[in-house]
Amino acid sequence: MGEVAQVQMSKVSLTVNGRVMEKYVEPRKLLSDFIREDLALTGTHVGCEHGVCGSCTVLFNGSAIRSCLMFAVQANGSEIKTVEGLVESGEMSTLQEAFIDSHGLQCGFCTPGILMSAYEMLQNDTRPSREEIKEVLSGHLCRCTGYEGIIKAIEKAFDRKK
Incomplete structure (x- = not known):
């Protein structure tokens, strides 16, 4: 039988609602899922997962973005504000x-x-x-x-x- 591929985790460090957060994540984890699952900030909702509904909107370095359209690793080093903030x-x-x-x-x-x-x-x-x-x-x-x-x-x- 074949071997199971191992996913290499990537370290992500960002400031969320004024607090520095560091976690290891899979490279393909969406920012919306990272916020909800890894940071337990469930105020950011996930609806369409295509950037259409706007329910996952957060501030990314001061600008409103759809967090379902960005990978968590792309946000590395950034400042995020969620509704909890x-x-x-x-x-x-x-x-x-x-x-x-x-x-x-x-x-x-x-x-x-x-x-x-x-x-x-x-x-x-x-x-x-x-x-x-x-x-x-x-x-x-x-x-x-x-x-x-x-x-x-x-x-x-x-x-x-x-």
Whole structure:
């Protein structure tokens, strides 16, 4: 019989939500799976695994990306922020509070990815127009809300921004 091929593990070191994390992973492990399985940060959801639904969106060096389209080894040396990283000192972020106040979520499956894209928008000094918010949201599939509450939540978060 043939021999079983051994997979060589690769060391990955990255900063996740402000903490340096080092793990050994298979070279073909997706960043989304690494975040969920190896780091136990299950707020990042996995939906389509094709970069279409947006539920796996995280910030990669400050930019919103689909973590299902990147291998964990490609993120080596990078800074990642997941939805868990929005909570600071045990308090929800202004963005999260705005989503609750504006009924911007229902089942919650798409919410973490939308929050991360909205968070990236909030880092800009210029308040986006309603059309610009819709453009960002076009990369996220939500089957429950109809998006109106989500748009209002993002607008409210900008209004509350100091």
